[in-house]
Amino acid sequence: MKSYLQNILQNALDKISPEPVKPDIIIEKPRTPEHGDAATNLAMTLAGTLRMPPRKIAEQLIENLDYDASKIKAVEIAGPGFINFRYADNWLFDQLGEVIKLGSDYGKTTGNSGKKMQVEFVSANPTGPLTVGHGRNAVLGDTIARLLEWTGADVDREYYFNNAGRQMRVLGESVRARYLQLLGEDAELPEGGYEGAYIADIAQKLIDENGDKLKNTQPDNPQFKQAAEEAIFEDIRNTLDRMNIRMDQFFNENTLYEDKSIDSVVQRLRDKGLAYDKDGATWFKTTEFGKEKDTVLIKSTGEPTYRLPDIAYHISKLERGYDLCIDIFGADHIATYPDVVSALKALGYDSSKIDVQVYQFVTIVKDGQPFKMSTRKANFVTLDELMNEVGPDVTRFFFLMRTPGTHLEFDIAEAKEAGEKNxxxxxxxxxxxxxxxxxxxxxxxxxxxxxxxxxxxxxxxxxxxxxxxxxxxxxxxxxxxxxxxxxxxxxxxxxxxxxxxxxxxxxxxxxxxxxxxxxxxxxxxxxxxxxxxxxxxxxxxxxx
RNA sequence: GCGCCCGUAGCUCAGUUGGAUAGAGCGUUAGAUUCCGGUUCUAAAGGCCGGGGGUUCGACUCCCUCCGGGCGCACCA
CATH class of the missing domain: 1.10.730.10 (Isoleucyl-tRNA Synthetase; Domain 1)
Structure with missing residues (x-):
């Protein structure tokens, strides 16, 4: 109906306009029923270009409007120059029949059909269970993917993670410490180690499977880290599953090192004169793109900062042929993604295919007090705990209710109480x-x-x-x-x-x-x- | 100090990409239902849309400025 109205309005416009004009014709549903079923402000927006008063334009449009009386019952001019339409009753009844016929397909549109899209979300590193802090990201990403599917797109859900790096090393050491403690050895958590009870569970599992065989291995024995990663990922998958979220792919950052795409990015930036060495580090000339300072890509230790694989990762997405890649980011990433976009542009990629959606943080309120979460210190409320209390439906709904751009105050007590009042x-x-x-x-x-x-x-x-x-x-x-x-x-x-x-x-x-x-x-x-x-x-x- | 986000009813929030008389839920008050599920419905009260300028036919919406809150600004992710 919307496109039908746009069509007949454009035809009428062609008749009255001395020169061809093709404006965006906006059709909206008026707030009050007296103003009809659909309305357009076309005459008002055209007042400038046609140099005529809006109501005059509206009159001429209506005179030249050729519409199907089986669809439209009445067309009226109102207010400063709105054109209001009223639908014919029979058309309503016909359409109602269509809705019933379409059934579980009703609501699907074709605006994005034929398009391959990707939504990347959650992307939490496997250092602990998913918390309510991750919840907003997870639910937003999945629901946006569903919305895109209903407009015809073919959507992949992807989870990007990093299982190397310092945090994961500390995680492995934490498991090792608990392992030794459970065997009665004198061991201490490393500096900044993970204190959560799930670490001891993982250590216990290692004992069940290996006894004390790992006791005398090297402190950096990868088995500890691997066991932790596997257990935590299983836990994360289960949580996502409970929330009705199924990922199509888990993308390991490490593959970007293995296939050398990281090195390739640096080399290509150097070739463009956008990367250089200083103080033993490799820098990205972000000042070229309006930033105050340049940005480190590779530290003097030889280890890349996260920004470099981020660039390589987005190149990978584009090279996989997606028409659109959506990133779901928390507000803390707001300042970092422009660098990625700059790099993509500089290297000749179409950065308009990257769409970054930033949502504001969830503020947890527990016992009436703001609650600062930390995975490392085990100060957190997990999504599983929340779902145990209120169920997956309420959990999803809670994160979706408000606009992503505003802060979401999440009062744990209220969510639990909410229950039936939700x-x-x-x-x-x-x-x-x-x-x-x-x-x-x-x-x-x-x-x-x-x-x-x-x-x-x-x-x-x-x-x-x-x-x-x-x-x-x-x-x-x-x-x-x-x-x-x-x-x-x-x-x-x-x-x-x-x-x-x-x-x-x-x-x-x-x-x-x-x-x-x-x-x-x-x-x-x-x-x-x-x-x-x-x-x-x-x-x-x-x-x- | 710089950048981004947010200030709308007592509370939590919508507001259809600049439109017609700024809305809903909760809460408060007053009502409805012999009957399909009262986890429902109707009505009232409640507002300088944070303040002040500007842009135009028209501003909650766009621009500037100030106030107030949040988040970033690492050779951490």
Whole structure:
């Protein structure tokens, strides 16, 4: 419908405009129903270029507007020059039939079809369990991937990790210390070691499997680190699985060293005069790109900083042929990714294919106090603990509810208490209630007959139909902005319109024709809610 | 000091890429339901959209400035 309106408006514009103009024609749903079902501000935006008053332009547009009366009932000028459209009733009923026919595919659009995309998210190094701090990243990434899939894209979910480096070495040493302690030896955690109880669990497992055979091996015996990495990764996968997240690929940073792509990046930057040596280190000339200081790529110890593999990694993504690569980053990375983009540009890659989504941090409040988390010091609340308390649905919903750009205050006590008062129940309850009505109705009425949808004339019925029709637009919008909360806002409105309808219009006890028509409307509403919940990765229960 | 993000009802937050009279939930107050699930619905109260300038037909939205909060600014990731 949106593109239809844009089409006929453009045709009318071609007739009245002395010179060809092709503006972006914005069609929106007015806030108040008196302003119709769809509106455009086209006449106002054109006032400047056509040098005519907006209302005059609107009049001429309408005079030249060639529209299908089976779709549009009325076109009006309002306010300073808005053009308002009202949909024809029969068109509404036809579309309602389409929604039911589409079923679990309703809401899918083709704006991104044929495109290969990648979303990289979580990407936590395997030094400990996933915490609520990682939760926002994980859920946002997965849901953005789902939204893109619903707009037609082929999406890969990728987890990038580093199992070398200092943190992992300290992790291995920590396991070794616990291992020795469990065997009654005198051992101490290394400086800055990991204090969490899971370290001792891993050490215990090593004892179960190897006894004390590892006692007299070298302190840097890789078995400790490997055992830790395996156990922690298994734990992380399980947590993600519980949250309804399945990665397509885990990408190990180490492969970028093995295939020499790191060296290649440095060499290519040198060739462009963008890398040089100073004080025993290798520097990237970020001052060329407006930064105040140059940036170290390789430390004087010979070890690269994380920025270098980051550049190589993004080159790898682009060379794998993705049309779009989305990075989900916390606010702490905000200052670092411009370097990566600069490097990609300088080396001749199309950096517009990299889309960095930065979300603001989650502030944990525990016992009424801000709570500073640290994986190393074992001050954290894990996602598993949270899911044990409130379940995966509430967990996902909590992280998706708000716009990613604002801080999310996560009060542990409130989340636990939230339980039944949590807003996610409002959506799930609507779905369960519809299911229950439909089961009852199918016992009472013959559902074989085709419903006569034109019997849906009540204000609440029409409002619900129109709300259901907004679904594909809501998905497309949330997908474009990479903001899942926009879909939630929409779905709350669906549930609201449904409950109003439920309150105003009965089914059981009504004559069969009207009952059948209303059940069809329920079917479409249920489809919308179920599909929406599926995108959010939240269950759509039949009973609660 | 520099860069980025955020200030909207008592609280938590929306606000359709500059539009028509700024909305919802929770909380408060007053109501509805013999009947399909009361985890529901209706209504009221509650606002200088942090302050001040600017841009234009029109600003919560864009620009500047100030105030207040968060996060970055390493040869750490």
């Amino acid at each position: 807003p996610v129940f409002y959506l799930q309850y609507a779905h369960a209630r519809i299911h229950s009505i439909m089961v009852k109705a199918s016992e009472e009425y013959n559902m074989e007959q085709t419903p006569d949808l034109s019997l849906l004339t009540h204000e609440s019925e029409i409002a619900l139909i129109k709300q259901v029709f907004q679904f594909p637009d809501a998905i497309a919008l949330a997908s474009q902005h990479r903001e899942p909360h926009r879909l939630i806002t929409y779905m709350n409105e669906v549930a609201g319109h449904f409950h109003k309808f439920y309150h105003d219009c009965r089914i059981m006890g009504e004559d069969a024709p009207i009952a059948r028509a209303r059940i069809a409307l329920l079917q479409a509403t249920r489809t919308t809610l179920a599909n929406g919940l599926r995108i959010l990765g939240i269950s759509a229960p039949e009973k609660m």
